[in-house]
Amino acid sequence: MYDGALGDLIEELGQLPGIGPKSAQRLAFHLLASDSADVERLTSALERVKAQVRFCENCGNVTEAEQCGICRDPRRTETLICVVEEPKDVLAVERTGEFRGRYHVLGGAINPLEGIGPDDLRIRQLMVRLQKGETKELILATDPNTEGEATATYLAMLVKPMGFKVTRLASGLPVGGDLEYADEVTLGRAFSGRRDVD
Amino acid sequence: MGVSTRKLFRDDAVVLRTFKLGEADAIVSLLGRQRGRYRAMAKGLRRTSSKFGARLAPFSHVDLQLIEGRSELHTVTQAVGLHLSGGAISSDWAAYTAACVIAEAAERLVPEDHQPDLDVFQLTLGAFRALAETDLPPVLVMDSYLLRGMKSAGWAPSLSECASCGKAGSHRAFSVAAGGAVCGDCRPGGATVPAPASLELMRALEAGDWSNATAADPRQRTEAAGLIAAHFQWHSERPLKTLKYVPHQT
Numbered sequence: 317m318y319d320g321a322l323g324d325l326i327e328e329l330g331q332l333p334g335i336g337p338k339s340a341q342r343l344a345f346h347l348l349a350s351d352s353a354d355v356e357r358l359t360s361a362l363e364r365v366k367a368q369v370r371f372c373e374n375c376g377n378v379t380e381a382e383q384c385g386i387c388r389d390p391r392r393t394e395t396l397i398c399v400v401e402e403p404k405d406v407l408a409v410e411r412t413g414e415f416r417g418r419y420h421v422l423g424g425a426i427n428p429l430e431g432i433g434p435d436d437l438r439i440r441q442l443m444v445r446l447q448k449g450e451t452k453e454l455i456l457a458t459d460p461n462t463e464g465e466a467t468a469t470y471l472a473m474l475v476k477p478m479g480f481k482v483t484r485l486a487s488g489l490p491v492g493g494d495l496e497y498a499d500e501v502t503l504g505r506a507f508s509g510r511r512d513v514d
Numbered sequence: 515m516g517v518s519t520r521k522l523f524r525d526d527a528v529v530l531r532t533f534k535l536g537e538a539d540a541i542v543s544l545l546g547r548q549r550g551r552y553r554a555m556a557k558g559l560r561r562t563s564s565k566f567g568a569r570l571a572p573f574s575h576v577d578l579q580l581i582e583g584r585s586e587l588h589t590v591t592q593a594v595g596l597h598l599s600g601g602a603i604s605s606d607w608a609a610y611t612a613a614c615v616i617a618e619a620a621e622r623l624v625p626e627d628h629q630p631d632l633d634v635f636q637l638t639l640g641a642f643r644a645l646a647e648t649d650l651p652p653v654l655v656m657d658s659y660l661l662r663g664m665k666s667a668g669w670a671p672s673l674s675e676c677a678s679c680g681k682a683g684s685h686r687a688f689s690v691a692a693g694g695a696v697c698g699d700c701r702p703g704g705a706t707v708p709a710p711a712s713l714e715l716m717r718a719l720e721a722g723d724w725s726n727a728t729a730a731d732p733r734q735r736t737e738a739a740g741l742i743a744a745h746f747q748w749h750s751e752r753p754l755k756t757l758k759y760v761p762h763q764t
């Protein structure tokens with residue numbers, strides 16, 4: 317056990333996700349051995365991220381302005397809204413280069429067992445966006461797990477009666493894998509979502 | 515001692531829920547046929563390339579091979595799907611919310627002590643399969659599960675005799691604190707008087723008499739659901755936090 321400033325730093329680092337007591341100790345000693353300039357850059361970055369980064373008032377993505385770059389971009393269309401769980405999912409979809417619409421970040425998925433219900437997510441804000449009348453299609457890109465599917469089911473139940481086209485990302489076999497290793501659910505979905513060969 | 519020298523065991527289990535762990539791992543809460551309720555780590559479960567795929571999704575019935583942990587936490591090494599109900603359940607909001615209540619209730623009925631409880635295991639498996647594979651109203655499946663689960667645990671509401679004196683008959687008053695239906699002589703203050711048809715529905719749900727249960731009208735279903743939930747929560751001494759998400763009109 318270390319006392320004073322070093323002990324405090326180890327304890328604080330140990331609060332971070334995925335950092336155990338040993339890793340916290342290693343990081344603390346690394347910082348202790350680093351140049352003052354390096355440590356100042358780190359503390360300044362931490363302070364700036366807390367002071368400047370917030371959530372986009374339109375879509376819930378992370379931004380340093382009132383609206384994120386995607387919501388401000390006039391080349392992006394509001395007719396297509398892709399609903400994702402977390403800001404990091406926006407980055408994952410953006411990397412594909414396939415999507416030119418805008419996003420809506422829910423801030424998680426419905427999980428009653430963890431006490432997270434529809435009111436705990438940014439669903440009300442989504443409804444407000446849809447009522448503006450610009451959107452034609454809602455793409456549900458929540459995670460392909462039980463909570464993500466249930467969230468997509470709930471949103472579809474809410475939005476479909478309003479007359480919007482609601483689509484769900486396809487799921488099936490991963491590219492580069494062997495068929496025999498696919499689980500029954502994934503293989504079943506690949507079959508039900510099969511398409512014509514061009 | 516390396517991991518490979520630890521004891522391997524097999525069990526078929528129902529997945530009650532999963533918790534995220536670290537970057538891509540998960541802890542799976544399981545109700546096993548042979549080992550009762552326990553937790554196990556599934557390494558890499560959340561990766562798209564996970565060897566477990568969707569097999570360890572909540573509400574699935576799986577055949578597992580596990581490495582016995584030094585503490586209470588085991589490690590899943592292999593999983594084969596027996597009934598993968600998670601996909602069908604999560605595509606129906608009413609079924610999903612009912613399944614969440616069933617999972618929470620199962621955790622309440624079976625303590626995490628590795629003691630098998632075959633009754634609750636079969637009940638839980640049957641309830642998830644009923645939600646995924648039948649057209650039975652999810653709320654009725656859930657209420658039937660709660661009643662039968664309480665019966666298995668020994669604190670089901672008394673429906674055919676007075677909960678206080680044991681006098682046989684279809685008594686009108688119902689007291690959660692007294693333990694179910696009560697006769698006129700034993701009726702405590704605060705007892706409710708539900709419609710006879712609601713008590714009849716509760717008896718049908720406890721017996722698995724689906725033709726009578728599905729014939730009940732929505733008012734009776736709502737009243738019976740309220741009594742069942744109140745009884746479960748009173749006797750398990752904690753509220754079921756998932757109950758508020760269940761759409762009761764379905």
